[in-house]
Structure formats: structure tokens, C-alpha cells
Amino acid sequence: MPKNVVIVGAGVGGMCAGALLAKNGYSVTVCDKLDTVGGRTRTQTVGGYGVPRGAVSFQLNGILPAICKEVGATFDLRPVSEMWFWIKGGGEFAQLPAKSGIGKMIEMFLKVHGGADGVKAMAQVGLQLSIAKIGAAFKDPNAMVTGDGGPTFRQWIEQYTDNKDLIALFHTITSAVSAVNDFEYPASHWFAHFAAADARMDKYALVPGGFVAVSRALGKVIESHGGKVLLNTPTLKIDTANGKATGVTVQVDGQSKTIPADIVISNAGPTQTLALTGEAAFDKAYVEKLRSRIRPTPIVASFVVSDEPLFEPRSAILAAGLKRIVTAVPLTNICPEWAPDGKHLMSFYATPKSCLQPLDKDDEIKANTEDIHDIFPDFEKKGGRILDIQLRDITDADVVARSWPGYNMPVQTSVPNLFNVGDACGPAGFIATPAAAMSARLAADHILSNFKN
Ligand SMILES: Cc1cc2nc3c(=O)[nH]c(=O)nc-3n(C[C@H](O)[C@H](O)[C@H](O)COP(=O)(O)OP(=O)(O)OC[C@H]3O[C@@H](n4cnc5c(N)ncnc54)[C@H](O)[C@@H]3O)c2cc1C
Numbered sequence: 001m002p003k004n005v006v007i008v009g010a011g012v013g014g015m016c017a018g019a020l021l022a023k024n025g026y027s028v029t030v031c032d033k034l035d036t037v038g039g040r041t042r043t044q045t046v047g048g049y050g051v052p053r054g055a056v057s058f059q060l061n062g063i064l065p066a067i068c069k070e071v072g073a074t075f076d077l078r079p080v081s082e083m084w085f086w087i088k089g090g091g092e093f094a095q096l097p098a099k100s101g102i103g104k105m106i107e108m109f110l111k112v113h114g115g116a117d118g119v120k121a122m123a124q125v126g127l128q129l130s131i132a133k134i135g136a137a138f139k140d141p142n143a144m145v146t147g148d149g150g151p152t153f154r155q156w157i158e159q160y161t162d163n164k165d166l167i168a169l170f171h172t173i174t175s176a177v178s179a180v181n182d183f184e185y186p187a188s189h190w191f192a193h194f195a196a197a198d199a200r201m202d203k204y205a206l207v208p209g210g211f212v213a214v215s216r217a218l219g220k221v222i223e224s225h226g227g228k229v230l231l232n233t234p235t236l237k238i239d240t241a242n243g244k245a246t247g248v249t250v251q252v253d254g255q256s257k258t259i260p261a262d263i264v265i266s267n268a269g270p271t272q273t274l275a276l277t278g279e280a281a282f283d284k285a286y287v288e289k290l291r292s293r294i295r296p297t298p299i300v301a302s303f304v305v306s307d308e309p310l311f312e313p314r315s316a317i318l319a320a321g322l323k324r325i326v327t328a329v330p331l332t333n334i335c336p337e338w339a340p341d342g343k344h345l346m347s348f349y350a351t352p353k354s355c356l357q358p359l360d361k362d363d364e365i366k367a368n369t370e371d372i373h374d375i376f377p378d379f380e381k382k383g384g385r386i387l388d389i390q391l392r393d394i395t396d397a398d399v400v401a402r403s404w405p406g407y408n409m410p411v412q413t414s415v416p417n418l419f420n421v422g423d424a425c426g427p428a429g430f431i432a433t434p435a436a437a438m439s440a441r442l443a444a445d446h447i448l449s450n451f452k453n
Pocket residue numbers: 008009010011012013014031032033034037038039040041053054055056057058059233234235236267268272299301392398399400401421422423424431432433434436
């Protein structure tokens with residue numbers, strides 16, 4: 001008899017785990033409380049526009065496409081061909097080279113570095129010196145910080161420069177990749193994260209059907225192997241007895257129903273897994289580790305519509321020196337079908353004032369609105385208006401990451417047949433959907449070796 005696996009949550013992590021296990025002969029049931037698969041990758045319709053609730057960029061190389069290939073999940077992709085850089089005061093956009101590491105970013109920064117000409121020439125000398133010092137520090141193992149605690153990345157970089165534009169550049173790089181402010185992110189985790197191969201800025205695509213199409217395709221794989229994907233089915237409880245998970249209690253048509261299982265995988269995030277199971281089921285040490293580690297990451301996502309495109313290339317933008325915004329994507333330059341005919345949609349992503357404190361919502365809306373006008377001063381002339389500003393506080397279900405990079409929990413819990421998958425459970429260096437996919441790979445591999453059919 002194949003082993004029964006119940007998966008709580010149809011996000012990327014849950015669907016990847018489900019597809020890998022279904023393909024390997026396990027009997028898989030995925031339950032999600034929402035009316036769609038995809039979790040934070042789902043699309044909402046706002047005023048006739050297809051607005052992504054979360055993930056937009058699909059990393060073309062790496063674990064998620066590898067799993068999709070392995071299980072036979074197919075969907076359309078449209079590559080994002082280039083990336084552009086903008087710095088406040090520089091007055092222009094500059095295209096980044098295809099293979100863009102931090103060194104290339106600094107080169108680009110020098111080209112578009114702002115300031116009045118006389119001042120600029122003077123400043124360039126100091127700047128070159130700072131860049132040389134930072135370059136040397138990056139190569140010097142003694143300058144690196146390891147272990148928990150220690151200085152933030154901002155404190156670390158301020159040892160080598162006080163140039164505010166260069167500091168703004170590193171703030172943008174940190175926020176764009178990890179979604180955490182450099183002045184809050186420990187330098188030790190910054191280095192660990194940026195050293196991991198998968199953390200590098202890489203090749204991306206947009207999914208024309210919305211990122212949710214990835215989970216839909218994985219759902220088809222699960223169903224083609226006899227598995228089930230049950231929507232509108234919240235899990236009320238993860239059931240345990242004698243130190244093991246025995247299944248889940250879900251709600252169907254207002255009634256509680258038990259689904260027995262040999263293995264339970266939760267994609268609801270480690271904190272919710274704890275709440276659904278009850279603390280008493282876990283080792284004290286596991287609970288303490290979870291409580292001290294998990295740091296949900298907030299984000300502000302603004303969606304802007306216009307009559308003329310605000311930006312022409314099919315590319316993402318990295319922006320430095322703004323109050324909050326660090327990246328933007330002219331979505332309809334790549335996927336015009338996400339807007340009504342002749343209209344344009346662009347998304348802007350910002351790291352709030354603090355990733356540790358609750359959001360000051362009015363302040364965030366004001367700062368993000370000012371940033372949009374700063375980067376596109378002709379915004380109104382092009383018929384631009386803000387469609388939606390989504391404030392994802394640290395307590396929101398749809399945070400950008402359930403934990404900061406470096407603060408992840410392992411997929412295994414102290415209950416031997418209960419696993420966590422999702423973006424808080426990838427190995428060091430992995431973030432976002434690649435972290436969710438990698439956690440699924442780790443959980444599935446463990447189950448294939450230790451819970452054989
Ligand atoms: C604004 C924004 C922009 C982003 N941009 C990108 C990007 O460009 N590229 C990228 O790779 N990533 C991006 N991300 C991150 C990405 O969306 C997430 O990392 C990823 O979707 C998380 O997947 P997950 O497996 O952790 O599951 P989640 O998406 O968190 O899914 C969990 C599922 O569990 C379900 N669930 C929870 N509790 C229960 C319960 N009790 N019963 C039943 N079901 C339950 C939920 O309904 C949900 O469907 C972005 C996120 C945000 C918010």
C-alpha cells in the first residue's frame with residue numbers, strides 16, 4: 001500500500017513536495033484554505049488588472065525549474081531580458097551587464113553617480129578610494145563576520161566608506177535580494193547569503209499565466225498520479241498521538257473531517273504548524289529554536305497603471321537612494337495581457353522603514369508615493385495613477401518571506417513524520433520560491449529514504 005501523505009497548504013513548497021512524492025508512488029492529498037493553489041504566488045484582479053499577490057520573477061536556473069522538469073510540470077515563461085539601474089540624483093537609467101555581480105553594480109554606479117559636476121569630480125576621488133577599500137575587505141577573510149550577532153551590514157560597510165550614495169547602493173542590493181534592510185540585517189548572514197550560489201542575481205522570467213500557473217501545473221502532476229488537491233479546505237488541526245502525526249482535521253462544508261496520514265507536511269509556515277499541532281507535541285528545544293529564529297519579513301508592493309509605458313525596456317529596475325523603493329518591474333512590457341488593451345501596469349517593491357517593527361502605514365504610503373514620483377517625474381503626464389499599495393506587515397499572512405535569510409528552520413521537526421516546507425525552511429542562502437522548492441526537495445528526499453512505500 002502506498003503511504004498516505006497529507007500536505008497542509010498549496011503554496012510552491014507544498015505543491016513541489018506533493019508532485020515529487022506523487023510521482024514516486026505516494027498517495028498525496030493537498031488541502032488549502034483558499035479557493036486557489038499557489039498561496040503567495042496567486043494573482044488578484046484589481047480594476048481589470050492582473051495584480052500579482054506575491055512572486056513575479058521566476059528564477060530560470062535552479063531548483064524550482066529542475067523540480068518542474070523532473071515531475072513533468074509545464075507552463076509558459078517569458079524571459080526578462082535585462083536589468084537597469086537608477087540612482088537618485090543620477091538622472092538616468094543605465095543597463096546592467098547580463099552577468100551582474102556586485103563588482104559590475106559598482107562600475108555601473110560610478111557611471112550614473114549623481115551630484116553637481118564640480119562636486120562630482122572631487123567626490124569621485126574619495127569614492128574610488130572607498131570602493132578599493134570595500135573591494136579589498138570583500139576579498140579578506142579576516143574582514144568577514146561570521147556567527148550569530150555582530151554588526152549589521154550597514155555598520156560593517158561604514159568602516160570602509162561614508163559615501164551616502166555608495167551606502168544607498170548596498171542598501172538596494174541587500175533589500176532587493178534579501179528583502180531586509182542592510183541596517184538591520186546582521187553582516188554575518190549577509191555574507192553567508194551572498195556567498196551561496198543560488199542567491200546571486202540570475203536569469204529571470206515572468207509566467208504569463210501568473211506565477212500561480214507553476215502551482216497549477218504541479219497540481220496537474222499530483223492529480224495525474226492519483227493524488228488530490230482540495231481547495232476551500234482549511235486545516236483546523238494537525239493530529240498527533242504517541243509522538244507521531246496521525247493526520248489532519250479539516251473543515252469541509254462547515255463540518256470537521258479527519259484525514260488520516262502516515263506523513264504530514266505543512267506548508268503553512270513553521271509558526272502556524274506549531275499552532276495547528278499544539279506545542280506539547282514538540283521537543284522543548286525545537287519550540288525554543290523556532291521562537292528565537294523566525295523573523296517574518298514585511299514588504300510594501302505598489303502597483304501603478306498608466307496610459308503610456310513609464311519605462312520602455314522588458315526589464316526589471318534596481319533603484320538606489322529612494323526613501324523605500326528598491327526594485328520595479330514594468331509588468332505589461334513583458335505580459336501585456338495583465339492590463340486592459342492599451343493600458344500599462346508596473347510594480348514597485350519597497351523595504352519598509354523597519355523589518356523588525358510594525359509598519360507605520362500612513363508613513364509607508366507617503367514615502368512610496370513620493371518615491372514613484374521621484375523615479376518617474378513624468379508619471380502624471382503619462383496618465384499614471386496608483387492602483388494599489390499593498391502593505392504586508394510582519395503579522396500579515398502574505399509577508400514576502402516567513403523568515404529572514406539565515407533565520408530558517410529545518411524541514412524536519414521534532415515529530416519524526418511531520419515536516420515543514422516553504423520559504424522559511426530552505427537551506428542557508430536560499431530565499432523566496434527557490435527556498436520553498438528546495439525545502440520540498442529536502443523533505444521529499446528524506447521521506448523517500450526513510451518512509452519507503
Ligand atoms: C510582494 C511579494 C513579491 C514577491 N516577489 C517574488 C519574486 O519575484 N520571486 C520569488 O521567487 N518570490 C517572490 N516572493 C516570495 C514568494 O511569493 C514566496 O516565497 C513563496 O510564494 C512562498 O511559498 P511557500 O511554499 O512558502 O507557500 P505560501 O505561498 O506561503 O503558501 C502557503 C499556503 O498554505 C495555505 N495555508 C496556510 N494555513 C493553512 C491552513 N490552516 N489550512 C489550509 N491551508 C493553509 C495558504 O492558504 C497558502 O496557500 C514575493 C512575495 C511577496 C509578498
